[in-house]
Amino acid sequence: ASAAAQKRWNLSDFDIGKPLGRGKFGHVYLAREKRSNHIVALKVLFKTQLQQSQVEHQLRREVEIQSHLRNPNILRLYGYFYDQKRVYLILEYAARGELYKELQKCKYFSERRAATYVASLARALIYCHGKHVIHRDIKPENLLIGAQGELKIADFGWSVHTFNRRRTMCGTLDYLPPEMVESVEHDASVDIWSLGILCYEFLYGVPPFEAMEHSDTYRRIVQVDLKFPPKPIVSASAKDLISQMLVKESALRLPLHRLLEHPWIVQNADPSG
């Protein structure tokens, strides 16, 4: 493990800056590690709330999983420490902030920007699947943008839904608590579907099966009621890729490595990601 992972950190190692956000289990602050001047995001979780929600083991496992993930498109968890009342997560700081805010501002992205994001997410997911970690929540709210404009899967762990997250360490079900074993086991093909939804939302500004009522959205999903609006103009190649990802039969969805060879990705994605 890197030096950061072994060092015993404490709060006095950091200067605390502005709040970056807050959630169910605590707040996140900009922080600077004093010796290295390295800027990080410090997530403060209250032990009482973790205990009340019985998520300590989930947090321990998440820290264990994240400490082995090293990918430019996955937000780093550098380490953690705790005091009497709180647990502190030392997280990578993504300098250009939250993707969903950027998408709201631009309404929708160009084909080149969308393809670059989709390709980088596909590479990150291939990496995760290779490490037997599946289902990183890849909706816009869980994506951050790094200093060079690169996308980072950030996996906000603070909302309750996270603990029902379908992400599992395949092959080692033994350590999973009942609530995770009960949830419908899913495989990597769920991530292909989610990436297809995300690609559509990048290009049109709205997800494909959006509807006023949840029941209508549910029906549109199970029927794969995929429609491409006349505006904005989107290439046939992009629609072809999305149509190959949003396939009901999970085994027939375009595999992630094949996605990287699709003409729309090859012709539009910036290789640096």
Ligand SMILES: COc1ccc(C(=O)Nc2ccccc2)cc1NC(=O)CCSCc1cnc2[nH]ccc2c1
């Ligand atoms: C690897 O990442 C994480 C790993 C673990 C957890 C977590 O809380 N796990 C948990 C908690 C309790 C029970 C069980 C598990 C959360 C994250 N990630 C985030 O929370 C992202 C936003 S905070 C960072 C950050 C960076 N860069 C920014 N730029 C602008 C805002 C911003 C915000």
